[in-house]
Amino acid sequence: MPVKKLKISEELRSISRLLLDEGALKQLTSAELVEDALALAVARGVVMYPTPQKKREASVVPLTLLPSPVADDCFHLAKMLTPDFHILMDRVCCDLSWLQDALAKTGAIDEISCKLLEICCSVYNSTTGKDPKDDIRLHLMRNDFMLDTQKGPAEGAMVQIELNMMSASFATHGQDLTEVHRYLLTKYLPRDANLRMEAVSEALSAALPTSSATEGMAEAMSLADKAYKARWQPTGLLQVVLFVALEEEKNELDHRKLELAAFRHGLVALRRSLQQLKGAELRPLAPRPNHTATVREPLALVVDGYEATVVYFRSGYWPQHFVDAWPLRQQMERAEAVKCPSAPAQLAGMKKVQQLLCERNELLKFLPEDQATAVSSTFGKQFDPSSSSKETREAVEAARAHPGDWVLKPQVEGSGELFFDEDIPRILDSRTQEQLAEFILMERVRPPCTPSAILHQGEVVLRSAVAELGIFGTFVAEGGEVRCNKAVGHLLRSKGQQTNQGGVFVGNATVDVPFLTPNDIFWHRVKS
Structure with a gap:
C-alpha cells in the first residue's frame, strides 16, 4: 500500500x-x-x-x-x-x-x-x-x-x-x-x-x-x-x-x-x-x-x-x-x-x-511475512543484556566501549529514567547477568533538530x-x-x-x- x-x-x-x-x-x-x-x-x-x-x-x-x-x-x-x-x-x-x-x-x-x-x-x-x-x-x-x-x-x-x-x-x-x-x-x-x-x-x-x-x-x-x-x-x-x-x-x-x-x-x-x-x-x-x-x-x-x-x-x-x-x-x-x-x-x-518482537522468528509467530516486513521496517536494534547470545554479547561490549551510541531502558512503564553515556557501562558492570534483565539495550536514535519556540519563566525562548x-x-x-x-x-x-x-x-x-x-x-x- x-x-x-x-x-x-x-x-x-x-x-x-x-x-x-x-x-x-x-x-x-x-x-x-x-x-x-x-x-x-x-x-x-x-x-x-x-x-x-x-x-x-x-x-x-x-x-x-x-x-x-x-x-x-x-x-x-x-x-x-x-x-x-x-x-x-x-x-x-x-x-x-x-x-x-x-x-x-x-x-x-x-x-x-x-x-x-x-x-x-x-x-x-x-x-x-x-x-x-x-x-x-x-x-x-x-x-x-x-x-x-x-x-x-x-x-x-x-x-x-x-x-x-x-x-x-x-x-x-x-x-x-x-x-x-x-x-x-x-x-x-x-x-x-x-x-x-x-x-x-x-x-x-x-x-x-x-x-x-x-x-x-x-x-x-x-x-x-x-x-x-x-x-x-x-x-x-x-x-x-x-x-x-x-x-x-x-x-x-x-x-x-x-x-x-x-x-x-x-x-x-x-x-x-x-x-x-x-x-x-x-x-x-x-x-x-x-x-x-x-x-x-x-x-x-x-x-x-x-x-x-x-x-x-x-x-x-x-x-x-x-x-x-x-x-x-x-x-x-x-x-x-x-x-x-x-x-x-x-x-x-x-x-x-x-x-x-525485533527478532524475526518471534515476529513471524504473530504476523504473516508481508505485515512483519512492514512493521519491522521501523524497528531499531534492541537487545536483552541478560542474554548470552553472541549478538547480545557483542552489543553489550559495544555499549561499554561506545556508550554514547546506546540507551539503556528500564522495564517499568512511565519511569522517565533512561540511562545514557557513562551511566551505561556503570550499570552494565554493577549488575549480575540475571539482574540485567531489568533493562533493554537499544541503539541510540539521532533525531533531526528543528527550531522551537517555548515559554520559559514568562519569556519566549527559541531552542534547538x-x-x-x-x-x-x-x-x-x-x-x-x-x-x-x-x-x-x-x-x-x-x-x-x-x-x-x-x-x-x-x-x-x-x-x-x-x-x-x-x-x-x-x-x-x-x-x-
Missing part, C-alpha cells in the same frame, strides 16, 4: 521554510501571538493542575507556541502501519504461554511483571474457563516514533521507540493544541509573512492534520460497552465506565475531556483510585440467551452500587500505585468488565516484549529541539471478530536537543504539534 503523499503548494513550502528558520520564527512569536496562544490554550482546556490539591489554579500545560516540522512521508507511514501494529499486539495479548515464556526472567526482578503474570495464571485457566482470546478486548494505544538522521531522508528514517498499551496520555491536549496552532498561523502568517489568508488556510488543511483521538477513543469505549451489554444480562444496577486514576493526578483534565467525549456516546464515567476501590465486589452475571459463555462463573464488577462495563486504567503502571491493591487488581481481572488494558495487554506492552511522534490507535475485538482497528489521532512531544530524559510533567518536554513538511525541504534544512 503506497504511503499517502502531502498536497504541496507554494504557500506550504513557504511556511515550512519559515518554521525551519530560527530568525523568522523569532519574528513571528510576537507578544500578541504569545498572549493569544496562552488564552486559547486555556479556552481549549490544554491545562493541568499545579498540584492535585489546587484545582482552581489550573495552568497551561508546557507547550510550544508554534508547530514543529516533521517529514510528511514518515508521518503518513506511521499512520498507515497502525492497523498492522494493533493486530500484532492483540495477537501477543491472546498468547499467554508465549508471554509467560517471554517475561519469565523479567518477572523474577520486576514487581509489575511478576504480579501481572501471577494474575494471568490465577484468572485465565481451565478452572475459570476464562481465555483472553474469548474476551471482549479494548486497546487504546499510542505508538511512539522518532526520525533518525543516521537512516537518511527516506521512509525508512523512522524508528519505533515504544508502543504504549496503557495510560496513553495527552490525546486530548495534542488534539486541542493543533487547533490553537492552526488559528495562530492563520491569523499571523498573512500579516507577518505576506501570505494570503485563503492560501494559508488551504496549506494548513494539508500540513496540520486534525487529530480526532478523543472522539476515536470515546467511540472505541462505546463499542466495548455495547459488546459487554450484548453479551451479559443486566444486573439492574446503573452501568458506568470506570476510570482508574491516581488521587494525586495533575493531568486529570486530559482524562476529563475524554470522559465528556464518552458521554456523547451515552456513557457515564465513575472515577476512582485503586485505593478507593477496595470496597469493590463481584456479583454473578448471566449470559444473554444468544450468547454461550465459556466462563464457568461470569462475574460483574460492582463499585459503590454501579456495575462497571469498561475499566479504563490511567494508573497502575508503577509498583507505588499498588499499595495493598494487588488482590483488588486480580479481582478486577476476574470480572467480565472490559479492561483497558487487561493484564495480558499490559504485559504485552513491556519493553522486553518489544525487544523480542528534537521531537517524538505518537500515533493514537483504537482496537476492539470480541473473540475472533474485530470491531474496530484504526489510527484516530496523533501527538508530538518535543524537548531541547541536549535533554536526554523525556516527560512533560517532569519539565523536560513540551506538548507540540506536527507540521507536515515536504521531504526535500525538511531533510535539507534540519540539523543532526
